[in-house]
Amino acid sequence: MSKNHSKRFLKQRSGICALVSMLALTIALDGSSAMAAGSPQDSGTDAGKSSESDRIATLEKRLSEVLGVVDALRQEVARLKAQKGAGAGAPAGTDLARRIDALSEQVASTDARLDEIEDIAIETDEKVGSRALARVFNADSLDIGGFLHTAATLVDGKQNTEASFNRLTFELLARAKLSQNWSVFVAQAFIRESGINYTDPAARLDPNFNVVSKTPLVIATANYHHSDLLNLEIGRFITPHGIINIEHFPAILLDPEQPQFLRPFGGQTIFANFMNGLKLSGQTFAGFGGKGTLGYAAYAASFVGNSDHFNYGGRLFYRFGDTGFTLGANVGGGKRAGTGTQYWLAGGDLLYDKGPVLWKTELFATDEDAGGNRLAFYTQPAFRLDDQWTAFYRFDFLDDGSGRGDRTEHAVGITFKPDPDIHLRLIARRDHFQAALGLPKANAENYQFSATFSF
Numbered sequence: 001m002s003k004n005h006s007k008r009f010l011k012q013r014s015g016i017c018a019l020v021s022m023l024a025l026t027i028a029l030d031g032s033s034a035m036a037a038g039s040p041q042d043s044g045t046d047a048g049k050s051s052e053s054d055r056i057a058t059l060e061k062r063l064s065e066v067l068g069v070v071d072a073l074r075q076e077v078a079r080l081k082a083q084k085g086a087g088a089g090a091p092a093g094t095d096l097a098r099r100i101d102a103l104s105e106q107v108a109s110t111d112a113r114l115d116e117i118e119d120i121a122i123e124t125d126e127k128v129g130s131r132a133l134a135r136v137f138n139a140d141s142l143d144i145g146g147f148l149h150t151a152a153t154l155v156d157g158k159q160n161t162e163a164s165f166n167r168l169t170f171e172l173l174a175r176a177k178l179s180q181n182w183s184v185f186v187a188q189a190f191i192r193e194s195g196i197n198y199t200d201p202a203a204r205l206d207p208n209f210n211v212v213s214k215t216p217l218v219i220a221t222a223n224y225h226h227s228d229l230l231n232l233e234i235g236r237f238i239t240p241h242g243i244i245n246i247e248h249f250p251a252i253l254l255d256p257e258q259p260q261f262l263r264p265f266g267g268q269t270i271f272a273n274f275m276n277g278l279k280l281s282g283q284t285f286a287g288f289g290g291k292g293t294l295g296y297a298a299y300a301a302s303f304v305g306n307s308d309h310f311n312y313g314g315r316l317f318y319r320f321g322d323t324g325f326t327l328g329a330n331v332g333g334g335k336r337a338g339t340g341t342q343y344w345l346a347g348g349d350l351l352y353d354k355g356p357v358l359w360k361t362e363l364f365a366t367d368e369d370a371g372g373n374r375l376a377f378y379t380q381p382a383f384r385l386d387d388q389w390t391a392f393y394r395f396d397f398l399d400d401g402s403g404r405g406d407r408t409e410h411a412v413g414i415t416f417k418p419d420p421d422i423h424l425r426l427i428a429r430r431d432h433f434q435a436a437l438g439l440p441k442a443n444a445e446n447y448q449f450s451a452t453f454s455f
Contacts, residue, residue: 139176139184146172149250151450155196157207158442164209167450168192169250171218181226187219195257195264196446204433204442216266218274229282236276240297240315241330242349242362245273251423251454254358254382254390254415260398260407261364261376268303268337269400270364270376271345275311277301288321295319309335313345324354330364341370358382358390372401390415405436423452 080100136142151167171189178184194211198204221235238248250256257263261270283295298314313332320326332345347364361379368374376399382392396409413427427448435441 136176139178141177143175144173145455146170147249147251147452147454149256149450149452151256151448153196153209153446153448155207155209155444155446157205157444159206160208162208164194164211166194166196166209166211167256181224183223183225185219185221185223186217188215189218190215196444198431198433198444201439204444205440207444207446227282229284231281233279233281234277236274237279237299237301239272239275239313240279240281240299241271241313241332241345241347242315242328242364243351243360244362248273250450251421251452254380254392255394255411255413255425255427256450256452257411257427257429257448259362259376259378259394259396260409261374261378261400266304268305269398270366270374271313271332272303272305272311274304275299275301276304276307277310286318288323291321293319303334303337305337306335306340309340311335317349322354324352324357326351326353336368336370339370341368343368356384358384358392366401368401372403374401375399388417403437405434405439405441407434408432421454423454425450 149169152165154163169191174186176184192213194209197208221233224232279299281297286294296316300312311334315330317328328349330347344367349362352359359381364376366374378396380394384390391414394411399406409431411429415425431444433442
């Protein structure tokens with residue numbers, strides 16, 4: 001049946017719409033109506049046990065039963081009207097008059113409800129037509145989204161110039177609400193990527209790409225929300241240190257190539273990007289006339305590259321009312337991947353976000369039992385030219401404790417959002433490598449265009 005025919009069929013009811021009205025009235029008065037068979041729980045079970053034809057046969061049988069009841073009610077209404085006509089002089093308060101009045105009110109109420117149902121049916125038909133609908137098994141609600149991120153990069157070293165479409169990430173995000181307090185969040189990525197290789201002795205002079213494909217489960221947590229002050233996450237989560245690692249998702253980052261201490265992504269240069277374990281977090285209003293915010297996050301978990309040992313730590317932050325300033329303090333410790341040696345971490349972060357100015361700064365230092373203490377620092381001022389354009393600069397320093405020389409990176413970029421869900425960027429970077437262990441001093445530049453499409 002076409003959309004116009006469906007609409008005409010729904011809207012053309014003759015007289016008092018006796019048949020349709022009595023059908024809806026019967027369903028409303030009968031607690032075991034056919035609507036109960038369509039609950040999400042039953043649908044999820046029947047889907048794996050009965051065929052589509054079996055469900056249609058069941059519905060046809062139920063419809064036949066209901067139509068029989070409707071026919072009986074129609075005869076009853078005719079009989080009551082006949083009695084009322086024969087006893088026109090009966091007092092208004094008689095049992096017969098009360099029954100007729102009550103039935104008339106129910107029919108009028110059912111007519112109003114049918115009008116609402118017709119509008120919903122027409123709107124759904126226009127949106128969906130004959131297409132299948134996704135169903136949630138047992139969750140109260142299910143939200144699905146994601147993003148596509150891609151980048152093309154040209155790198156110019158002292159001895160060579162290379163170019164590559166070196167980033168292609170498709171990530172699906174889903175959140176299911178299980179109850180008032182419990183929910184599940186999952187981020188599944190499909191990645192074809194490569195960072196610029198500067199690592200071997202010749203690569204700082206002759207950089208190159210090494211594209212790989214992988215499908216990591218980025219985040220997968222069960223979340224218990226007790227209150228704003230107490231939330232529990234169980235599973236794989238973002239390590240709650242600093243600013244940019246917590247923000248994580250490319251759509252909201254000015255530069256999707258994160259600071260050097262967060263590279264390689266999924267590694268443990270200063271701390272691991274992700275952890276598997278438990279995290280507690282929360283926040284409350286404090287100071288500044290109730291506009292200040294005090295918050296915390298604490299975790300005990302394993303780094304996937306060193307799953308035999310626990311890492312632990314957390315972050316305490318304070319947002320100074322509506323001044324735009326947020327100050328964070330970070331501590332942590334655990335075992336290093338590969339060596340299994342102990343390290344201790346301390347750091348601070350400062351965010352200013354108000355009006356056109358967005359300025360992020362982070363500093364981290366580690367104490368390594370095996371020697372080779374590490375130090376990382378960046379500062380990233382940005383200026384919003386308007387709602388669509390933002391310009392930024394980042395100074396980024398890293399001493400990774402390897403003895404291969406400190407590395408300094410300068411990045412200048414401009415980003416454009418033609419739509420709130422589309423983020424385009426042009427970024428130029430210059431890397432400087434200090435000489436160390438027989439490695440020559442070197443400079444390299446790279447230029448990147450990237451785009452993130454969210455949905």
